[in-house]
Amino acid sequence: MSRIGKLPITVPAGVDVKVDADGTLTIKGPKGTLVRRLHPDMKVEREDSVLRVVRPTDDDRHRALHGLSRTLVNNMVIGVSTGYRKVLEIEGVGYRSAKDGDKLVLNLGFSHQVIVEPLPGIDFEAGIDPAIRKPFIAVNGIDKEVVGQQAAVIRKLRPPEPYKGKGVRYRGEVVRRKAGKTGKAGGKGGAKK
Numbered sequence: 001m002s003r004i005g006k007l008p009i010t011v012p013a014g015v016d017v018k019v020d021a022d023g024t025l026t027i028k029g030p031k032g033t034l035v036r037r038l039h040p041d042m043k044v045e046r047e048d049s050v051l052r053v054v055r056p057t058d059d060d061r062h063r064a065l066h067g068l069s070r071t072l073v074n075n076m077v078i079g080v081s082t083g084y085r086k087v088l089e090i091e092g093v094g095y096r097s098a099k100d101g102d103k104l105v106l107n108l109g110f111s112h113q114v115i116v117e118p119l120p121g122i123d124f125e126a127g128i129d130p131a132i133r134k135p136f137i138a139v140n141g142i143d144k145e146v147v148g149q150q151a152a153v154i155r156k157l158r159p160p161e162p163y164k165g166k167g168v169r170y171r172g173e174v175v176r177r178k179a180g181k182t183g184k185a186g187g188k189g190g191a192k193k
Helices: 060-081 144-157
Strands: 016-019 025-028 032-037 042-049 052-055 084-091 098-099 102-109 114-116 123-129 135-143 166-171
Touching: 016 042, 025 060, 032 060, 052 060, 060 144, 084 144, 098 123, 098 135, 102 123, 102 144, 114 144, 135 144, 144 166
Parallel strands: none
Antiparallel strands: 016 025, 025 032, 042 052, 084 135, 084 166, 098 102, 102 114, 123 135
16 A cells, blocks of 8 residues: 555544545635545545545556545645745845735845735745844745745745855755855966966
């Protein structure tokens, strides 16, 4: 069996799970509602407060779908109960982030401000992190895929460069640094022959 697929999914209190006959899964919780249609071969069974994803055969395709389906259902349960959050840090002189309504306004060293519209179901936080005294952006939502996509779109606006490390990075991301150019001895023209 799939080691991930056979794991049970515990449904926390306050989360309602509904499975339709066509494989559509609707999960409601305190944070919101998520709907996803699973592959028709995968079945979701509920026993009290535990969900299990069951596959019909040990065929390679079904084994691959088993772990995937279980992970997708688990992400939905976590999303509607606690939600997801990705934090990005901004490194660079004059680089800032701020909120304007539900939009995000970024100063990233360009000649203009960058305005980011949130994807559906996304909420931004922006400001200065008091612990490290650097600007940060937090992307919050209930759908793990959408939160990750929105964070990737923001990071792509100004990825961290390897010489000074300026740019937008995920919290905890390690940026490999390169050594800069070394000056030549002897002034402008270098060493004479």
